[in-house]
Amino acid sequence: MSTFSFSLLHKDPKSQARRGRIETRRGVIETPVFMPVGTQATVKGMRPEDLLTAGAQIILGNTYHLYLRPGHTLIEKLGGLHRFMNWEKPILTDSGGFQVFSLGALRKISEEGVRFQSHLDGSKHMLTPELSIAIQQSLDADIVMAFDECIPYPSERRYVENSTALSGRWARRCRDAFDTSRGAALFGIVQGGMHPDLRAASAEELQEIGFDGYAVGGLSVGEEAELMYGMMECTMPLLPEDRPRYVMGVGTPENLIEGVRRGVDMFDCVMPTRNARNGVLFTSFGKISIKQARYREDEGPIDPTCSCNVCRSYSRAYLRHLYQSHEILASMLNTQHNLHYYLSLMANARAAIAQGRFTAFAQEFYRLRQTGGDGDTI
């Protein structure tokens, strides 16, 4: 009874890039798409209307954080995550696995699931595939992610084999626990570390189980960019063409372009929002750090080619002043600009694919970065 569907609209003639459309019960998502991260029921520094202005079509929520605070049962009681945070468009929730595994000494894995201690108050919890699905469905996510282990890099092959097999068994339990009657979608997550054969086996197993979409997990975990691109390249062709493909936790603008080139439809990353709060801004000619003294008297906008409200209204000198003065408005404006950059990059990629000129678009993307703008990219 899923109201979820994916249509492949255009294929780029010279690459694997795809232009698609996901339909959900909460509206349409044009792909390739970047999804801003809203960890604690808010994309930091952005109101929902600001996200719409920036062009967000879907945002992420974090199961681990919302489970601990304010609690998924509270959010369910208050009408679900959308109503709670005043966001009407689709929400994808992660499974909580990534955060739980990041807890290090505070967690212990077993066949059943993962025991962990809260980073907030040290309280003890057990996260299982069934509970992860239940939490995500309490939140009323439109896209629910299977619970898996994000394998550290580097890892022994034997560890990767065992972990991928466990994630496979958990994926089946997620599929069984998932309530299809509510119209949400369930995505499986391909693991397998940096081993193409294990990636292939994982992709095959997940398709046997059957999911509404397929994610690739365990990338952007410290490996070289070329290795990550290699993993995308070998995994994408193994996934069904008629389902959306999502590479989790990726990445830089370059990573997005290279992912799109290899057939990825969906991305998420804290990079534009976190960097914004640290004064690092994305531009068509690379990143700049707004705190640098060279911007002290700079009357120009962050990026002269950018059409966002921040670039139309504020100078680098003002943004530097706000950052140096630890003003809330620094985080607000920087985040607004960075998300506009990421979301526009994807909008432009979509237009390029539709017109069969993605390769030329990517070339121009790199050419502008080589010019280095004012020579101050970092």
Add this chain to the structure above:
Amino acid sequence: MSTFSFSLLHKDPKSQARRGRIETRRGVIETPVFMPVGTQATVKGMRPEDLLTAGAQIILGNTYHLYLRPGHTLIEKLGGLHRFMNWEKPILTDSGGFQVFSLGALRKISEEGVRFQSHLDGSKHMLTPELSIAIQQSLDADIVMAFDECIPYPSERRYVENSTALSGRWARRCRDAFDTSRGAALFGIVQGGMHPDLRAASAEELQEIGFDGYAVGGLSVGEEAELMYGMMECTMPLLPEDRPRYVMGVGTPENLIEGVRRGVDMFDCVMPTRNARNGVLFTSFGKISIKQARYREDEGPIDPTCSCNVCRSYSRAYLRHLYQSHEILASMLNTQHNLHYYLSLMANARAAIAQGRFTAFAQEFYRLRQTGGDGDTI
């Protein structure tokens, strides 16, 4: 050559409340008016467009802070404070005196002015009446404040006499230093501590010098509310009816109502913005602290009678969650609501005065507070 003027539109029949209109080179200000404080070239947590939505007609800038960082010469070079911070409506700047005097051991007063050390880097500076005016005019303020000493409370009468006399001499130097050709206005500041006779002498001296408007300084410095009201009551009748009257650094909603009742036209205070960041919210039935556990599952808005976007879109439960999670959005939404509350209170007071029913309006204001809303006012 001042393009500044004040028209008295209505006088309340049963009180001293006045409904007026200030015209400046950057547009009209309807009075009584509350002015949000934008210390470091930003009203914390608010974009200029958010200020307009909340109903702000004029904001404050802080001379001391902007002089130290980023520097008034830089702001002048970049086209003035309005352009720097993207705010086109009027700006009033304080003289820097209040902050400098707050530095305690780091400052020393003489006839010439005040020597002080920067709270940012310990660098040494001398602020004089002439420099204060020059800084404010570099910033291109629409209303410039005379440089004076804000007298601590309590103080010996002798100290108050000497300080008020010094502020009088400084006021004359400010008048002389002020460049009238740019169309800005210069306000004098009545001192005199809590002594009606010294207040009267100060008010008389300032009128001899002649200013475009008159402020009352040295209130809300720790004295009882009744004493503050008493000072307003004895000072207002001594000021010219055809000039705006401004009580500096005041105050609570109750202080504003009592000031308006006594003939005050202008107010400023960090209370709505600072309290917002601490989770304290103003409502028609009093203040509430959003962090309280009782709001954990509260689906209602901050104030059911409030028409602001925050009250229309978010529950107390969500706002509590944001506050508990230290989210930037907590400060943003809380500030938006609190400023809407303050600015609406003044808009409603203006309407009441125009209709000759200010006393009834004030009565209703207090009645609602006594009902205590949900009984949880603080």
